Amino acid sequence: MRFTIGDFDSLISKDKIKIRKVDDKLKSLIKEISKGLDYFYGVYKYKNRYSGFFSKTRDRKIFFNLQINSEDLSLEFQVESKPLILKFIKNVKIETIKNLKEIGDCEIVVWDNGKKVIKLYPEYLDDLTIKFLINKIKTTKNPIIKIRKIYSRENQVLRSDKLADSILKDIKQMEDFYSKMF
Numbered sequence: 001m002r003f004t005i006g007d008f009d010s011l012i013s014k015d016k017i018k019i020r021k022v023d024d025k026l027k028s029l030i031k032e033i034s035k036g037l038d039y040f041y042g043v044y045k046y047k048n049r050y051s052g053f054f055s056k057t058r059d060r061k062i063f064f065n066l067q068i069n070s071e072d073l074s075l076e077f078q079v080e081s082k083p084l085i086l087k088f089i090k091n092v093k094i095e096t097i098k099n100l101k102e103i104g105d106c107e108i109v110v111w112d113n114g115k116k117v118i119k120l121y122p123e124y125l126d127d128l129t130i131k132f133l134i135n136k137i138k139t140t141k142n143p144i145i146k147i148r149k150i151y152s153r154e155n156q157v158l159r160s161d162k163l164a165d166s167i168l169k170d171i172k173q174m175e176d177f178y179s180k181m182f
Contacts, residue, residue, distance in 0.1 A: 001029040001163055003073065008153040011049075011070040023050045026068055030054075032164040033066070037171065054171065056178060064171055065146070072153055075167055076146040077174050085137055085145045088177070094130060096176060097122045097147070103170050105150040108133075112140035122147075147177070 003025060010018035027043050030052030034041040039054040046067075055063035061084060065076040079085045100106040100122040108125075110118040110133070118136055120129065137143045149170050151158055157166045 001025055001032060002160065003068070003153075003158045003163070005153060008068075008070050008072075011068065022068065026050055026052065026066070029164060029167075030066060033168050033171070036164075036168045039064075062178065064174070066167070070153075072155075073151040073158060075149040075151075075170055075174075077177050078144060078146045080144045082137065082140070082143050085143055086134065088145070089130065089134055089137070092177065094125050094127070097125055100147065100149070100174075103149055103173050105152065107148050107150065109146045109148060110137060110140070111144040111146070113142055117143070147174070149174070 003022070007018075007022045007025065010022055013019070027050065030041060030043055033052075034054065037054055039056055040058055040060075041052065041054045043050055043052050045051075049067065049069070051065055051067040053060060053063045053065050057063075061081045062079050065074075065078045067074055067076070079088055097108070106122050108118075108120040108122060109116060117140060118133065120133070137145070151163075151166075157163055
């Protein structure tokens with residue numbers, strides 16, 4: 001599965017046919033990736049865009065999310081429960097998160113009721129930043145944390161037949177996060 005710069009550009013257009021083609025490519029990519037995982041998977045629509053998910057559990061409070069917009073394709077390790085988020089942050093080692101820089105452009109984002117609350121870069125985390133993150137999450141009503149691996153629209157892997165393999169490899173590297181939840 002390949003994405004072109006034109007695919008990304010079409011996502012900000014009003015051309016429903018071009019947008020549908022990108023949606024179809026994303027659905028195919030999700031199906032292809034799922035063959036390499038022993039996870040539940042699916043496609044859902046969020047704000048008129050399709051996204052995909054891969055989850056070890058049916059409740060989808062902890063899962064990998066795959067989405068595309070006009071700027072990038074992103075793979076996100078996502079947790080949608082305040083108690084689980086706090087447990088994750090307390091259990092994961094800072095070095096584990098810092099090592100995400102080895103898989104490329106990554107960020108940690110916390111959302112609350114559809115608004116971005118915090119955006120951090122893994123390589124700059126320290127104990128003080130973790131304490132700040134925990135306190136911020138405690139004060140939000142409905143936090144969602146996402147650890148995002150970003151494939152910029154200029155990334156050559158997006159235009160190669162190796163995209164599904166690359167995403168699958170990144171999921172495998174991020175799977176360790178699941179163990180911090182149980």
